[in-house]
Amino acid sequence: MSESRAGSGGQGRVGGNLTWQAVRAEAIRRIREREWMPGSRIPDEAELAAELGCARATVNRALRDLAAEGYLERRRKGGTRVPETPVRKATFEIAVIRQDVEARGHRHGYRLLGDETGAAPDEIASALGLPKGTPLRHVRALHLADDAPFCLEIRWLNPELVPPERAVFDALSANEWLLRNLAYSAGSFGFSARTADAELAALMACPEGAALLAMDRTTFMDAVPITAATLIYREGYRLATTM
Structure with a gap:
């Protein structure tokens, strides 16, 4: 991953200091630019961590956040996939x-x-x-x-x-x-x-x-x-x- 992509908005840098927000931004780019196609399985966490030069825990945090928002589907023993029909999840704020x-x-x-x-x-x-x-x-x-x-x-x-x-x-x-x-x-x-x-x-x-x-x-x-x-x-x- 290039430094310009990882460091967009000052959220992270390549190497060991890469933040989960930067990993998240790169994952969204790959989804939007169809590098990761709808319905396809994405690389596993260890592979992504090695490719991006960061800790596996950093990748895990980013993917969990994307799954919570509906960008990805995470299945036990089934890996992580890009949903064929993405569903964004609504967030409600509890009001006083x-x-x-x-x-x-x-x-x-x-x-x-x-x-x-x-x-x-x-x-x-x-x-x-x-x-x-x-x-x-x-x-x-x-x-x-x-x-x-x-x-x-x-x-x-x-x-x-x-x-x-x-x-x-x-x-x-x-x-x-x-x-x-x-x-x-x-x-x-x-x-x-x-x-x-x-x-x-x-x-x-x-x-x-x-x-x-x-x-x-x-x-x-x-x-x-x-x-x-x-x-x-x-x-x-x-x-x-x-x-």
């Missing part, structure tokens, strides 16, 4: 609900509805990779926009990471406390329409049977579960993101 309300020009309000520890439902334990009946902290809160219901926050929390004596949610929501205090490394999102039953309709001040946007989310710190949350938004809520 208070800031979401304020960004829309409203005054944020907050009510804690419940906070107790009990056995997690089977579906929650499964989503977090925990044994059935694992005790978790169950928190429910209502976020308001100009005194009107905006978002119902329902979450199950790992009490070892979020103990009641350290994390008090009387005034500060669990949503905001978690983003201030714990760094998550992985998780999942799911979106669905939630039909408001009588209880939910009363909480959200909407007609019974209304379709509300529900976001189900799990977050982990490495392999340790942090929380499983469901956020249910008021009628007409619009979620926007960028690609």
Whole structure:
């Protein structure tokens, strides 16, 4: 690889000081210029490390990043390939609900509805990779926009990471406390329409049977579960993101 390619943008140099960002940039160039064709298997990590004059760990870091973004497919015992139909993965940023309300020009309000520890439902334990009946902290809160219901926050929390004596949610929501205090490394999102039953309709001040946007989310710190949350938004809520 030439120095001009490896060192573009000052991200790396040939030889032992080559950074994973420079290896990543070279791999993207080869994909875009069809040196590595769609569907083809690329050289293995040891071969690339020898060719580029860097550590195998540097190559591994670059390829893992490209696989996470959808540029490559890594298969156990099957090597690394350029996908025939590349799929770029969307990245969602977890928002502070208070800031979401304020960004829309409203005054944020907050009510804690419940906070107790009990056995997690089977579906929650499964989503977090925990044994059935694992005790978790169950928190429910209502976020308001100009005194009107905006978002119902329902979450199950790992009490070892979020103990009641350290994390008090009387005034500060669990949503905001978690983003201030714990760094998550992985998780999942799911979106669905939630039909408001009588209880939910009363909480959200909407007609019974209304379709509300529900976001189900799990977050982990490495392999340790942090929380499983469901956020249910008021009628007409619009979620926007960028690609």
